[in-house]
Amino acid sequence: MPLDTVLGAMLTQAAGEIASFRSRGQHPATGLHRRLQDLTTRTLEEAWPDLPVITATHHLSSCRALPGDCVLLNPLDGITAFAAGSPHFAITACRIRRGFPVQGIVELPAHHVRVSVEGAARTVTGDVDRLPRFGEDTVLTTPADADRARQILAGRPVEVVPTASVMMTLVALGRARAAAHLPTGHDIATPWDYVSAALAVHTSGGTVRAPDGRDLAHSRPDVHAGWLATNQPPRPAELAPLMHPPGRPTERQA
Known part of the structure; x- marks a missing residue:
């Protein structure tokens, strides 16, 4: 099952919660991080009950200790940037199978853009023109x-x-x-x-x-x-x- 199918509706909900959080001027961002982590983890566990969800908060002795089959999750990548008011933050998840990444999703809530990958196939949701564009030499x-x-x-x-x-x-x-x-x-x-x-x-x-x-x-x-x-x-x-x-x-x- 593609990650986009599993997480799509939840990511739309998360984008709404992020926008609401910002409009109310709430602090600190750690509370939102925990909320997004709980929401995303619960959604993944409902779809794949036997698949561990591993977040950056797990205290692994080494990344070599990661399960061969799992989902790596970052519910708010760029939390410092988010707290500073930057749009450059993301929600990311990646399906690991037999030790290697096979599916990925990057949600850019501030830009309303989502990128989903399965194998060599990629799906982009949203208007890419919302994203900043940089010069070819940059x-x-x-x-x-x-x-x-x-x-x-x-x-x-x-x-x-x-x-x-x-x-x-x-x-x-x-x-x-x-x-x-x-x-x-x-x-x-x-x-x-x-x-x-x-x-x-x-x-x-x-x-x-x-x-x-x-x-x-x-x-x-x-x-x-x-x-x-x-x-x-x-x-x-x-x-x-x-x-x-x-x-x-x-x-x-x-």
Whole structure:
């Protein structure tokens, strides 16, 4: 059963609750996060009662301890951005089967856009023109990585989008050509951040790769020092220095 079938009605309800939360000026966003997590988890468990739902709040000793068959859920990716009033937040879920991602969904409530992926097929709901569009030479990155990216790219335009899944989805939908999370030690990329959106990038003909070259749409979910998402053009090789900044060791191949 596709994730869109399982979660579609619930995601529409969640978008309404998010809009209501914001219109009332409620705080903190952690309360909304818990509400969305409970709502999404309950919906998934009703559809797939034997399938574990794993969220970023689970304290796993390692991502290698993830069940081979499960759903990875991030009920409010970009909670800091959301709390600051940014539209760059998402609800994401990914079906893992035999250790690998096979279905994904990224809901962008502020833009009323949903991207669903099953295998090589992708469905987009909503008006993509609601999303921001960036120039072909522009690279998206996080606030913490922006200055370093500008140094490495020597004058190439760099724009900040604070949430990983949103950056990747913009690449997947052709609203940006490249996005990167630099392996500079500011933060790590966990599967809840990237796995659903990486599937979406793959359906566009693009790739999302870790510093060691792993394709994140076709790898077992794991923690990575960074990632580079590209559509064509530009060629990934043009942006390779972002994944190997001077003085930074190459991530070890698993």
